[in-house]
Amino acid sequence: MAKNITLKNSNQEDLYPITTTDNVVQGGSTLTDVLNNKFDKTGGTITGDVGINGSLNGSVVRFGDAELDGTNQGGSIELGSLSETSTPFIDFHTDGNPVTDFNVRMLASGNELRITASEGIVLNGYQLGQLEETIATLQDTNTQTLSNPLSKYSYVLIMSEHDGIRRYSALLPVGYLRANQNNEIRFKCWDDSAFRLIFTSTTVRCTNEYYAYPITIHGMI
Secondary structure (H helix, E strand, O other): OOEEEEEEOOOOOEEEEEEEEOOEOHHHOEHHHHHHHHOOOOOOOOOOOOOOOOOOOOOEEEEEOOOOOHHHOOOEEEEEOOOOOOOOEEEEOOOOOOOOOOOEEEEEEOOEEEEEEOOOOEEOOEEOOOEEEEEEEEOOOOEEEOOOOHHHOOEEEEEEEEOOEEEEEEEEEHHHHHHOOOOEEEEEOOOOOEEEEEEOOOEEEEOOOOOOOOEEEEEEO
């Protein structure tokens, strides 16, 4: 059964009204020839759903009106708008359930990237935000070998408790501790008592002989 097809350019002008019978069109040209030679590929607009069985090639893939020149940056995907505020997002579907809105969502809000994943985020085999087991416990003046090197973690949580009362807690970036390796760092408690720690990449040492309460150190990915 023959089908009538009309190709239009970006100005909605007819380019080539054709009639297909199998894959042969007017003038003996194939449909592929017509599409390659007559379709306005630089400015045309396709309205409706488009299915692609193969690769989508290009230096820039644009959604919304956001666009940058990807030819000098190895290609890019641009989401959002350059003319008004927006919250573009990408949804991932993994459970095969058509009712599920998404299993994982990446959303941009202002200058913040928000990732929603009910089972957490895993980076190089480690779950982000997961509080690891205690990597060291100190009391008085002693040195402990960390159960894992500092390089494994993003943050270190330092805590001191006594009789159920938290005397001190601090969450420090590992980058800060590594920048101050072999330097004494002083931690002051709410009652003006203090303790001092010296970190290396694999050990921690308490240098304050007058601080008699236990100090626990946790690593956080």
